Amino acid sequence: MSENNKTKKQTLKERLAHERQQGLLSIEKSLQYLNEPTYYFTVGQEVVYGSLKNCIIKEVLYNGKVYGLTGKAISNNYGHPYTYQIYRVAAWMDVRPVSHENTSxxxxxxxxxxxxxxxxxxxxxxxxxxxxxxxxxxxxxxxxxxxxxxxxxxxxxxxxxxxxxxxxxxxxxxxxxxxxxxxxxxxxxxxxxxxxxxxxxxxxxxxxxxxxxxxxxxxxxxxxxxxxxxxxxxxxxxxxxxxxxxxxxxxxxxxxxxxxxxxxxxxxxxxx
Known part of the structure; x- marks a missing residue:
């Protein structure tokens, strides 16, 4: 593995850790308002969260009231779009299972x-x-x-x-x-x-x-x-x-x- 690739991986790891920490600090203010979950996920499960792609549960926090997850976001980059990985800390009701239902x-x-x-x-x-x-x-x-x-x-x-x-x-x-x-x-x-x-x-x-x-x-x-x-x-x-x-x-x-x-x-x- 080249030194440059190693540096890039460390940079990504550090960025995700920072996003996780910021998310935890932010969600703490909302914990008192969250009701008990009516559904649960496990680590490694694919889920739906906002417009992110390939969302995977990384952590189950506060007895399932909060989840840590990673996903891929898309940046337009002035007409030259690219995807990048992000870490999000989300309340349970904002995270949904992957659904194949065809309701209308x-x-x-x-x-x-x-x-x-x-x-x-x-x-x-x-x-x-x-x-x-x-x-x-x-x-x-x-x-x-x-x-x-x-x-x-x-x-x-x-x-x-x-x-x-x-x-x-x-x-x-x-x-x-x-x-x-x-x-x-x-x-x-x-x-x-x-x-x-x-x-x-x-x-x-x-x-x-x-x-x-x-x-x-x-x-x-x-x-x-x-x-x-x-x-x-x-x-x-x-x-x-x-x-x-x-x-x-x-x-x-x-x-x-x-x-x-x-x-x-x-x-x-x-x-x-």
């Missing part, structure tokens, strides 16, 4: 329904200047009472999350038919309450929107909300999404859910 649950998602950060002002702009159809067949009637609407406004001024709003951008044919560019998929009751307050149809703590200070009006308009807009989604996809949202803890009458389920069955039957 994500294929059930509605196409292009991605939630992004927006503001109430942007949502209201869509309603007033492009139109949002609030009367789709699968939607409930207006069921919120005055106290429900006031609680929503209270959430805004206490900087509490309002949940998500989902819209569907209608096809040209549907836009002409409904005289609106969008339809509401989820969030009808909340949007109705926001519009009613913006139009001075009820008061919050004795104040209509017109009577708010300039600062409070800006806080209302700038309040963040997560919003998604599907592009010409199919009826069956919209109905599926509506049902899945409302089975996950949102209160909805059983009769109304059954109505939407029947609509979905009819929509799917048309495609057969």
């Amino acid at each position: 649950f994500a294929s059930n998602q509605i196409s292009k329904l991605n939630f992004q950060n927006s503001t109430l002002e942007s949502l209201l702009h869509l309603y007033y200047y492009f139109g949002i159809d609030m009367k789709s067949d699968y939607q409930r009637e207006d069921v919120w009472e005055q106290k429900d609407k006031e609680l929503l406004i209270d959430s805004i001024f206490h900087n509490i999350d309002l949940g998500k709003i989902a819209l569907n951008h209608l096809s040209k044919e549907e836009r002409l038919k409904r005289n609106a560019d969008y339809e509401i998929i989820d969030g009808k009751q909340r949007l109705n309450a926001l519009i009613d307050y913006y139009e001075n149809k009820f008061e919050y703590k004795g104040k209509s929107f017109n009577n708010l200070s300039w600062m409070d009006k800006r806080i209302f308009k700038n309040h963040p909300i997560r919003m998604a807009i599907a592009e010409e989604a199919k009826t069956k996809d919209i109905l599926k999404y509506f049902l899945m949202l409302n089975r996950a803890g949102k209160e909805l009458e059983d009769l109304h859910l059954e109505k939407v389920k029947r609509m979905l069955e009819e929509a799917e039957a048309v495609l057969l």
